[in-house]
Amino acid sequence: MLEYILNDHIFVSYICPYLWFIGAAVVLFLEVILDIKAPYGRYNTTNGGIPVRLAWFIQELPSFVIPCYILYNNWSSITITKLIIISFFLIHYFQRVFIYPMLIRGGKHSSYLTTILAFIFCSLNAYSIAEELIVYHIYPNNYLFSLRFLIGTILFFTGFILNLQSDAILRNLRKDNSQRDYQIPRGGLFEYVSGANFLAESIEWTGYAICAGTLPAIAFSVFTWANTAFGRGIHHHKFYLEKFRDEYPKNRKAIIPFIL
Template sequence: MSAADPVPLPMVEPLTDMLGIDEKVLLDKIAYWLMVLGIISSFCLQFVGAPYGRYVNASFGFSVPGRLSWFIQEVPAFLIPTYLLVTSGGRQGFINSLLISLMIIHYFQRTFIFTFLIRGGKPSAFLAFFLAFVFCVTNGYLQGRYLTQYAVYPQSWLWDPRFIAGTAMFFTGMAINIHSDSILRNLRKPGEVGYKIPRGGMFEYVSGANFFGEFVEWLGFALACWSVQALAFVVFTICNIGPRAIQHHRYYQEKFDDYPKSRKAFIPFFV
């Protein structure tokens, strides 16, 4: 086996043998199916709101404590790419390691920092928790395996406009996401209950400012990676968080008579 050959994964080889395809083809198929499933879930969410937080009720059945569910569902998207990066030994090169590190940085923050900053931690319906967990496992493998074993970038990619713009978008989106989460956490003073209108930052433009930040992150990631796997990630993301932003927007409009009329749901000035 040469230094550039992919390292076999024990759990993957039997599956690819059974399907009669190699792993690279499997990664492409997973990417296409993620996009299809994202579109289907977006359609379903137009009729059934995402069952988490304020939207959970007894009709959704068993629920999982918010902080616990968030940690468990997010941690695979940190652990799997980290494991794949470490065990690959950087065989695909610096650029590949840098790109997968973007995902690792995001999920480290979401798993080990954001989780423990959550106030209240309203529950999530078990189905929503389980589907999020499955997505994080699948996507962690998809992005991690592709970038650590199969993606090939010339050294000149570091100066390619797609890489530069995509990386800048990623960190801009991450900053918006973290800042928006901070605004939401600090809406209520200690001892206060109920919901308030979020103000400041990107909330002046959209109701789902935290969702918009995450969308910008993964759009930048897809641009920097320039792969069908990263494209699948951002398509699936927008198909799921877009409807959630619209759900929040409608909730605020119905609850607050003085809700800003100019504020959009998800994309500033458009949606």
């Protein structure tokens, strides 16, 4: 049994993805059904732990470093298709690791446990996605011209751009790092949903799952929808409704425009 678990191909291609599928179900139960909120950001009521900029950098760093390391170790055998697809992953996490934390204004601390768990998840997820894509997966020679690749690429960059826009809207609600009060975000996807940045990121990783076509990428997309979109998005919607009451736009949904 232990030999089976430690088999790299089995671990990367099956064990990690199915752990994320199970994790998605658990997260939906805890966050949506039981209404338990992860203690970071506005839900870290004690504001104890790691400063938000440092926490973001620490927990997201493996998602950039690990794929780069795997890419370096397999450079002699990498195909242009694999290089392009893994570069999408690296583009997202370069922005998330080296740019996004520096742009954060204000923001509460992240608890030590939340940061540690996020670091572990990002490490395993990045390893699973990059190792499967670069080492094990095989793409047809004309894959870059396939409909799957084109649709996935369009969705990925659409989500990426909308995510950047949503983050900028939220960031500009605060004039400086000392401002702590919350305001109603407006513009972009925020005109339709409270969790615009969460919806955008979920669209982004759905596009990547379609584009990459690997089980680890699909599992990550499913987990993102469960944890980030539905879990976090619904909590934010409730937060805004409770805080702003009649001021909050009546037609704005939580995470799915016009539906939920």
